[in-house]
Structures are given as structure tokens and as C-alpha cells.
Amino acid sequence: MSAMRVDAKVVMLGKESVGKTSLVERYVHHRFLVGPYQNTIGAAFVAKPIQVGEKVITLGIWDTAGSERYEAMSRIYYRGARAAIVCYDLTDSSSFQRARFWVKELQNCEEHCKIYLCGTKSDLIGGDRSLRQIDYHDTQDFADEIGALHFETSSKTGNNVGESHLQSSLSNCVSAEETGVDLGQKKDSYFYSCCHNN
Numbered sequence: 001m002s003a004m005r006v007d008a009k010v011v012m013l014g015k016e017s018v019g020k021t022s023l024v025e026r027y028v029h030h031r032f033l034v035g036p037y038q039n040t041i042g043a044a045f046v047a048k049p050i051q052v053g054e055k056v057i058t059l060g061i062w063d064t065a066g067s068e069r070y071e072a073m074s075r076i077y078y079r080g081a082r083a084a085i086v087c088y089d090l091t092d093s094s095s096f097q098r099a100r101f102w103v104k105e106l107q108n109c110e111e112h113c114k115i116y117l118c119g120t121k122s123d124l125i126g127g128d129r130s131l132r133q134i135d136y137h138d139t140q141d142f143a144d145e146i147g148a149l150h151f152e153t154s155s156k157t158g159n160n161v162g163e164s165h166l167q168s169s170l171s172n173c174v175s176a177e178e179t180g181v182d183l184g185q186k187k188d189s190y191f192y193s194c195c196h197n198n
């Protein structure tokens with residue numbers, strides 16, 4: 001088996017059930033999994049090659065478990081991350097408090113990590129605006145204050161997840177010259193070591 005080089009580490013953070021795994025599924029596999037919610041245990045990894053200019057670089061995405069009982073473990077996964085996608089559920093104000101917690105952690109411990117604030121499940125508020133609990137402009141102000149990028153996504157519809165938003169933002173913050181990490185996997189193959197509860 002030939003070695004796979006990961007050019008940049010990306011970590012998904014956020015309260016449980018905000019939709020981190022769904023965002024990764026949509027981004028990497030272009031699908032939305034239906035069925036009962038299965039919380040992530042520990043963390044899962046997937047490699048995603050992306051085109052940056054004329055080069056292909058490989059993102060190593062760590063999808064952490066949102067449950068607070070795995071908080072210590074999540075800290076391990078953001079170490080050395082080039083980008084953090086801090087997710088909150090647009091219909092759950094408590095998830096935004098948790099997002100602020102992760103932002104503070106990153107600011108204190110990973111000052112070079114680019115932060116992306118991602119409001120998830122935008123399809124739900126599209127159908128019923130009264131379900132929105134997080135104001136777009138307040139979040140944009142917060143994003144400006146901390147120097148983060150901010151976007152609202154739907155993994156269900158794919159809104160803002162594709163090349164034009166999430167991917168182009170990520171590709172702007174990485175370069176092919178990053179030092180690689182040998183993960184002992186074949187280049188260009190995705191692998192996703194999911195640890196899901198049934």
C-alpha cells in the first residue's frame with residue numbers, strides 16, 4: 001500500500017447533532033443520509049482531494065463527536081489543524097453557545113487555524129422562518145470580530161456546500177506546499193473510519 005499525503009488538516013467542531021457528519025457526507029460523497037440519527041463516537045476521518053489552481057491537494061478531514069463527553073478527545077483532533085469548521089444548528093440557539101466555546105478554544109490553542117462558522121440545516125428555516133434561532137447579521141458581526149468566514153448551509157439540499165462556497169473557502173486557506181502527514185493509505189482513495197452508534 002503506498003503512502004497518502006495529507007496536505008492540510010481540517011477539523012469539524014460543534015455541538016452534538018448540529019450536522020457535522022452530514023456536512024462531510026454532502027461535501028465528500030454528495031449525498032444526504034436519511035434514517036435515524038447516529039451520533040459519532042470519538043471521531044471519524046475522511047480524505048478529500050481538491051483542486052487548488054493547477055494542483056490537487058488532499059484535505060484530511062476529522063469529524064469529531066459533538067457530545068461533551070468526548071470534549072477532551074476533540075481537542076486532540078484540532079491540534080495542528082489548518083482550518084476548523086465550527087458548526088451550529090440555525091434552529092438551536094444553544095448550539096451557537098457551543099460554537100463560541102470552540103472558537104475560544106481555537107483562539108487560545110491554535111492561533112494559526114482558520115475558523116469557518118457554519119450555520120447548518122438552512123433548509124429547515126427556508127420552510128418556516130420562525131424556526132430560525134440564530135440571526136444571520138449577528139453571526140456575521142461575530143465572524144468579522146474574530147476574523148472568521150461565515151456561511152449557512154444545508155446538507156439536505158446541498159446549499160452552499162459545493163465548489164462555490166465551502167470548497168473554495170477551504171482551498172483559499174491551504175497550499176500544496178504544506179508539509180504532509182503519512183497516513184499509510186493509497187493516494188486518492190477516500191476512507192472514512194466511522195464510529196457510529198446504532
Ligand SMILES: Nc1nc2c(ncn2[C@@H]2O[C@H](COP(=O)(O)OP(=O)(O)OP(=O)(O)O)[C@@H](O)[C@H]2O)c(=O)[nH]1
Pocket residue numbers: 014015016017018019020021022023033034036037038039040041064065066067120121122123124153154155156157
Ligand atoms: N433538515 C436537515 N437535517 C439535517 C441537516 N444536517 C443534518 N441533519 C440531521 O441532523 C441530525 C444530526 O446530524 P449529524 O450529521 O449526525 O450531526 P453531528 O453533528 O455529526 O452529530 P454528532 O455525531 O452527535 O456530533 C441527523 O438526523 C441529520 O439527518 C440538514 O442540512 N438539514
